Amino acid sequence: MRYAETGFNLEIDLSRGSIDRVATDPKLTELYLGGQGTTAKILWDRVAPEVGPMDPENLLIFSTGLLHSTSVPGANRTSVDTFSPQTDRYSHSVFGGFFGPEMKFAGYDKFIFHGKAKDLVYVWINNDKVEIRDASHLKGKGAQETALILKREVGDANAQVASIGIAGENRCYMASIEHANSSASRGVGVIMGDKRIKAIIVRGTKDVYVAQPAELAEISIPMFKEMYDNKNCGDSMAHGEGDEFHVDNFAWGNARTRRSKFFTKEMEQEWIDLEDNLRQRWTGCHNCPKDCHQAIHYPGRMPYHQKCYSKLTYAMGSFGDLDFDYDIIGITQEYGMDAYSTPQTIAFAIELYEAGILTDKDLPDFPQPDGETVEGFKINKSRFFYLVEKIAHREGIGNVLANGVYAAAREIGNGADAYDHNTIKKFEQVPIKLGYVNYPYFLMFATGEKMNITQIEGSFPQTAIVDKKEREEFVKGWDAAPERFKKWLLEWEPQTNLPMDAAVHVCDWNEAMHYVDDAIGTCAFLSSFRGQFGGRPPYHIYNLPSFITRASGIELDSDGLWEVARRNRNLVRALNIRRGLRRADEKPPEDHWKKREPENEQKLLDMYYEFKGWNNDGIPTKETLDKLGLDFVSKDFIQRGILAESQGDLS
Amino acid sequence: MNVEPKKKIVKEIKVNLDKCIGCRACEMACSGFHAVPKFSSTNPARSRIRVIVEDRKDVYLPVRAGDYTSAECTGRNTYTIHGKEYSQCSFCTVSCPSRDLFKEPDSDLPLKCDMCESVPPLPEPMCVQVCRCDALTYVEKEEAVVAEEVKRDEIDMGLEALVSKHGINKVVDTVTKLSKTLKR
Numbered sequence: 059m060r061y062a063e064t065g066f067n068l069e070i071d072l073s074r075g076s077i078d079r080v081a082t083d084p085k086l087t088e089l090y091l092g093g094q095g096t097t098a099k100i101l102w103d104r105v106a107p108e109v110g111p112m113d114p115e116n117l118l119i120f121s122t123g124l125l126h127s128t129s130v131p132g133a134n135r136t137s138v139d140t141f142s143p144q145t146d147r148y149s150h151s152v153f154g155g156f157f158g159p160e161m162k163f164a165g166y167d168k169f170i171f172h173g174k175a176k177d178l179v180y181v182w183i184n185n186d187k188v189e190i191r192d193a194s195h196l197k198g199k200g201a202q203e204t205a206l207i208l209k210r211e212v213g214d215a216n217a218q219v220a221s222i223g224i225a226g227e228n229r230c231y232m233a234s235i236e237h238a239n240s241s242a243s244r245g246v247g248v249i250m251g252d253k254r255i256k257a258i259i260v261r262g263t264k265d266v267y268v269a270q271p272a273e274l275a276e277i278s279i280p281m282f283k284e285m286y287d288n289k290n291c292g293d294s295m296a297h298g299e300g301d302e303f304h305v306d307n308f309a310w311g312n313a314r315t316r317r318s319k320f321f322t323k324e325m326e327q328e329w330i331d332l333e334d335n336l337r338q339r340w341t342g343c344h345n346c347p348k349d350c351h352q353a354i355h356y357p358g359r360m361p362y363h364q365k366c367y368s369k370l371t372y373a374m375g376s377f378g379d380l381d382f383d384y385d386i387i388g389i390t391q392e393y394g395m396d397a398y399s400t401p402q403t404i405a406f407a408i409e410l411y412e413a414g415i416l417t418d419k420d421l422p423d424f425p426q427p428d429g430e431t432v433e434g435f436k437i438n439k440s441r442f443f444y445l446v447e448k449i450a451h452r453e454g455i456g457n458v459l460a461n462g463v464y465a466a467a468r469e470i471g472n473g474a475d476a477y478d479h480n481t482i483k484k485f486e487q488v489p490i491k492l493g494y495v496n497y498p499y500f501l502m503f504a505t506g507e508k509m510n511i512t513q514i515e516g517s518f519p520q521t522a523i524v525d526k527k528e529r530e531e532f533v534k535g536w537d538a539a540p541e542r543f544k545k546w547l548l549e550w551e552p553q554t555n556l557p558m559d560a561a562v563h564v565c566d567w568n569e570a571m572h573y574v575d576d577a578i579g580t581c582a583f584l585s586s587f588r589g590q591f592g593g594r595p596p597y598h599i600y601n602l603p604s605f606i607t608r609a610s611g612i613e614l615d616s617d618g619l620w621e622v623a624r625r626n627r628n629l630v631r632a633l634n635i636r637r638g639l640r641r642a643d644e645k646p647p648e649d650h651w652k653k654r655e656p657e658n659e660q661k662l663l664d665m666y667y668e669f670k671g672w673n674n675d676g677i678p679t680k681e682t683l684d685k686l687g688l689d690f691v692s693k694d695f696i697q698r699g700i701l702a703e704s705q706g707d708l709s
Numbered sequence: 710m711n712v713e714p715k716k717k718i719v720k721e722i723k724v725n726l727d728k729c730i731g732c733r734a735c736e737m738a739c740s741g742f743h744a745v746p747k748f749s750s751t752n753p754a755r756s757r758i759r760v761i762v763e764d765r766k767d768v769y770l771p772v773r774a775g776d777y778t779s780a781e782c783t784g785r786n787t788y789t790i791h792g793k794e795y796s797q798c799s800f801c802t803v804s805c806p807s808r809d810l811f812k813e814p815d816s817d818l819p820l821k822c823d824m825c826e827s828v829p830p831l832p833e834p835m836c837v838q839v840c841r842c843d844a845l846t847y848v849e850k851e852e853a854v855v856a857e858e859v860k861r862d863e864i865d866m867g868l869e870a871l872v873s874k875h876g877i878n879k880v881v882d883t884v885t886k887l888s889k890t891l892k893r
Contacts, residue, residue, distance in 0.1 A: 127751060129741050131734065131839075156733070163752060206765065215763070216809075238764065263754035263814040271748035275741065279838060282734065286841035338767040342732035347841040349730045353767060361765045 061269040062124050062610035063087060068166045068188065070181060072253055073114055073173030077188045082167065088612055089687060091577035092124035092167065093137040094150060095626040100170065101139060101148070102629060102691070107636040111143040111249060112229075118249045120161065120169040120220070120258070123579015127162040127266040128609045129278040131285060132597075133579040134159055134344035136220075136237075141637075142245025143252075144231040144462045145484045148633045149245030150508055152576055153220075154343040154350075154365075155238040157260070160218040164262025175254035178227070180204075182212055183260040193256040198224055200392030201236035202360055208259045217261040223394030226251035228452045230460040232399035236391060239341055239351040239363035243396035244485070244509050269611030277604060281596060282347045290592030291584050292348030293366060301329055301380075304367060310374045311435065312405040313480035313489035329380050336384055343581065350583060359388025368397035374489070375401030376438040377431055386442060393450040398510065399462060402486040404445040406463045406477055407455070408438050415472050420455040421448075462486065480647050483639075485509045487647060495651040497561030500659055501666050502568060503646035505676070507630050516587035517571050517595075518543060518564040522550040538589050538598030543567065558662055562669045571599065573623040573630075578606060625686040628670075628678050632691045635700060641667075641676045677701060715854040720824045722773060722837060722845055729769040729844035733760050735836035742825055742835040754814040757822040758836045761799050768793060771836075771844060774811035775802030777819035 069078040082096075090096045097119045109115040118140045125133035136158035142149035161169065164185050178193040196204050205219035219237065226233035226247040233247030268274050285291055295303065302321045309316055336356055340349035341363060352369075355361040364387060372390075373383035390400060410416040411424065418424060425440035448456025458466045463486050467478035480487050482503060488511055498518065499511070506514040517538065523529040533544045546560040556564065571586035575597075582588070585597035597605075603614045614622075631639075644663065667674060671682030680701060683692040695701040736753035743757065744750045753759070757774040782805070784797040804811035804819035811820045825834040832838075833847040840846075871880050 129737060129748060129751060163754070202765065214809075215761075263752065265744075265750035265752040265755075267750045268748070271741075271744070271746055271750075275748040279738070279835075282839045282841050339727070339769070340730055341764070341769075342730040344732060345734045345737045346732050347730075347734065347839070349842065353764060355767070361767070363764070 059267065060084065061267050062128055063092060063122075063167050064162055064165050064264075064266070066166055067168040067170055068183065069170045069172065070188070070190070071172045072175040072179070072190065072255070075190055077190070079166075079186070087124070087610070089622070090626055090629075091606070091612075091622055093121050093579055094139060094152075094573070094576040094630070095622065096577075097121045097137060097139045097168065098148075098626060098629045098633060100168075101141075101633055105141060107638075109141070111141040111146065111149075111245075112252050114173045116141050116249065118171040118246070118253055118255075120157070120171075122158040122162050122167050123575075123577060125605065125609055126158045126579045128268050129275055129345075130580075130605050130609060131278060131281050132343075132346040132348070132581045132584045134346060135575070135579050135581050136161070136242075137576055137579075138235060138242045138246040140246055140249045142231070143229075143248060144245055144465065145509070147483065147637055147639060148507065148630060149249070150513075150576070150630075151235075151242035151244045151246050152513075152582075153235065153237055153240040153242040154581060155218070155240040156344045157218045157220050157237045157240075158579060159344045160260050160262050162262065162266050163264055164260050165264050169258065171253055171255065174252065178254050178256045180208060180221075180257040180259065181255065182208075183258065184212070184214075184217075185262055185264060196256045197227065199256075200224075200360060201234075201394045202362065202392060204257050205236075205238075205259075208257055212259060212261070214261050217259050219257055219259045221257035221394070222247050222250050222255075223392055223450075225393045225395045225450045225460075227256070228450065228460065230395065230449060230452065231462045231465075232396045232403060232449075232460070234391075234394045234396045236394050239343065239353075239365065241365075241391070241394075241396070243398065247394055247396070268609045270608040274605070274608035277601075277608070285584060285596045286347040288594060288596055290594040291588045291596050293350035293583050294591070296350055296352065296366070300367070301326065301370070304370050305374065307490075308370075308374060309489040309491040310377055312375075312409045312477065313402065313487075313491065314409075315435070316491060317433065332380055332384075346581065346584075348583065354384060354387075356384050356388045359385065360392055362388055362391045371397050371401045372442060375405040376442045377435040378428075378437055378439040378442070382439045382442075386439075386446065389443075390446060390450075393446070395446070395450060398488065399486045400446070400449070401442070402480065402489065403449065403459050403463050403466070404442055405438075406466070407445055407459055408441055409477050410470065410474055412436075413473075413477070415470060415474050415477075416455065422454070479649055482646060483509070483643055487650075488512065491649065492651050494555075494653045495655050495659065497555050497558060497658075497662055498564040498568070500646060501561060501565040501662055503650065504644040504659075504663065505565070505666060506569065507627075507634060508569075508572065512587065513572055513582075514569050515590065516582065517568045517589040517598075519547065519590050519593070522552045522554070523547070524552050532593050536593045537600060538593065538595050540567070540599070558658070558665055561662060562666050565666060566669065569627060570620055570623040573626045574599070574602060574619060577622065577626055578602070621686070625688065628683065628686055629688060629691065631672075631676075631678060632683070632688065632695075635677050636694070636698070639676070641674070644676060673701075716851050717854050719850045719852050721848045721850065722824075722834060723848055724771055725844050725846070726770060728842050729760065729771060730842050731760060731762050731764065731769045734839040735771055735845060736760060738835040738839040739825075752814070754809075755820065757811065757820045759810055766793060768795060768799065769844075770795070770799050772800065772810075773802055773822040773836075774804060774820045776821065777804045779806070781805055781807040 121137040135152040180193040182189045201221045201223040204221040229251045235242040235247045338353040341351045342349045352364045354364045372386045427436035428439045449460045464481045464484040467474040502514045575586045585595045589595040599616045680692040735758045736756035739756040741748040741751045761770040786797045837845045837847040
């Protein structure tokens with residue numbers, strides 16, 4: 059009997075058209091828990107570093123988290139993992155909604171796609187019955203339009219769909235996978251398109267069992283109230299308070315300009331009115347009491363769900379406004395385009411045009427700006443609409459831009475690479491331009507494997523708390539934090555950097571919590587991302603072990619859980635190390651902070667690597683790997699000469 | 710004879726469609742509570758409450774399982790309420806042949822909401838407990854029982870159905886035949 063998980067993966071080879079239901083090894087669950095963790099092991103075992111992301115041998119894996127489909131609230135994020143053509147590295151995204159739970163009710167922990175279909179297909183998984191079906195009638199259809207058609211086609215309104223739009227079909231690197239109220243991004247949509255999978259539709263009516271039923275219910279059911287009442291979790295920024303934070307602190311245009319006095323009281327009211335008018339209702343994800351998503355109906359567009367920071371990314375990239383953002387997401391979500399990378403790529407292209415590097419020849423009939431802001435910035439709403447079409451259809455210059463900022467800059471040449479100033483490891487970053495280098499953030503940006511800071515930061519506050527009394531209050535009820543962090547927070551004065559050793563620990567804790575979430579499927583808004591604001595996340599390293607043990611039967615305490623996070627983190631790093639990642643790649647964008655401390659930054663990296671048990675080049679040592687039970691990695695590293703036999707023994 | 714009017718407790722779950730966020734926690738809690746042993750498994754397909762969601766039309770409808778019927782009804786009407794279109798089925802609580810709702814997925818046997826009757830009683834049914842946004846709320850009312858219902862015997866009803874289907878003679882013949890062969 060397997061608890062919390064089903065014990066089966068669905069293996070689909072699209073080249074051969076074969077479908078297998080394969081039993082999994084429960085030992086692997088104990089080691090990696092599930093989700094991203096168990097997936098990393100499969101990617102390590104089965105995708106050699108010589109395999110290109112667009113080779114048929116690359117895998118695309120949809121994975122439930124260990125706690126999906128149990129009574130534990132807020133465990134619903136599905137992990138999608140593969141290798142990305144944009145970075146040639148490991149690519150990972152998690153999306154909320156209802157897909158993972160439905161996978162489990164259908165009897166599977168993972169869907170593993172191998173090979174490539176000849177023509178566009180969709181996969182229909184109805185419990186034990188699995189079919190690869192022709193999808194030629196869905197070619198060019200929007201992501202949600204596809205979902206609606208398929209639910210009708212299979213005759214089951216309760217089925218859950220993950221689909222790509224035209225951007226994925228055209229293998230745009232910023233393509234997303236869309237599902238219900240959620241999206242997966244950062245390199246997974248392009249691989250779904252490359253494998254010619256238009257959509258996956260799944261329906262499950264089987265039981266999911268847990269090990270200690272009464273004991274699990276005893277802690278799960280009260281959590282609904284606790285989460286609902288806890289204003290420090292969920293996407294509280296979606297409920298109004300996030301607008302000022304984002305528009306004043308993040309950079310506009312091509313990640314260039316901060317407009318610190320942009321937001322006014324009148325604007326706030328105007329924006330609230332606009333949203334109230336467009337919003338049909340707030341919605342949530344599977345078995346979670348928080349309502350983080352807005353069901354939006356913008357006139358003339360297909361109704362869609364808006365989540366997170368996407369309501370401002372297009373507005374800020376274009377120097378446009380909120381109304382424009384809600385309008386354009388109506389298009390981009392149907393095309394299946396990531397709301398982080400897409401506006402950045404477009405803003406980059408507009409800068410190239412302004413600089414004369416791209417010309418009217420590249421951008422025929424390029425619209426004029428829609429006027430100027432009070433500060434004199436050109437408003438580029440029409441140009442955004444124009445470039446979205448070019449990129450999604452890979453038309454003309456869109457074919458170049460569809461490969462993301464880094465690759466496009468090199469292909470365009472003529473000095474374009476100077477305008478690629480906000481990528482790390484070839485991937486577009488959140489447009490943050492700040493004054494002074496921040497130690498933990500330096501480490502998180504430089505060494506993170508999840509490519510977006512929101513997937514790395516989150517447990518320790520971003521800034522010092524000014525008022526000493528408030529600081530003490532914060533620390534008093536900070537159950538989520540290991541003791542050492544309380545002292546560091548108490549002593550942290552505004553406008554100063556944390557001590558370097560504290561920065562190392564903060565980076566370690568922040569990312570560890572994400573590795574926990576992404577293995578068990580709990581939402582970052584309930585744990586790994588939310589602790590930084592208010593310090594009262596419902597889930598943390600100290601209470602999660604009992605949820606895991608009672609659901610799965612795996613005995614685990616908080617040290618054990620941290621150990622799993624460490625194991626998964628090192629295995630994910632190993633995937634990238636084997637594909638060539640080294641210390642030289644680990645740096646934030648040059649202009650991310652105005653004032654840098656090059657010497658201290660290198661010292662931080664040294665300290666961090668040492669703390670992690672990695673060598674000076676950022677490679678996990680043999681000792682570190684073996685201690686975590688990853689001796690198959692150390693053996694491979696030595697065989698390949700990545701670790702010298704002698705170096706491997708040194709820590 | 711006792712002349713005081715009899716009273717009974719009427720339990721009701723009120724549904725507010727505007728407050729539903731579509732999280733389906735009610736389905737999870739219901740299927741967990743009715744699992745044997747309690748909470749040993751979850752499976753929304755066994756839930757006695759289902760959220761009918763058509764998100765592009767902004768339709769979010771928690772519906773509780775009512776009685777079983779062996780025949781489909783003829784109701785195929787659509788209703789427009791506050792500008793939203795609902796099918797008649799959306800509001801129907803019946804377990805019926807025309808849809809999958811409210812049937813055990815293995816046996817096809819009908820499911821019916823029992824308000825989480827248990828000993829000791831729950832303060833509120835499970836679906837209400839987890840519905841923090843108050844789309845579902847629980848109300849208990851005391852109502853006077855108007856008149857004692859005359860309860861018809863089950864055998865009466867069963868035989869009447871058989872008679873209407875096969876005719877009185879056939880039924881009498883069969884009962885006579887059975888009375889000889891069946892042991893008492």
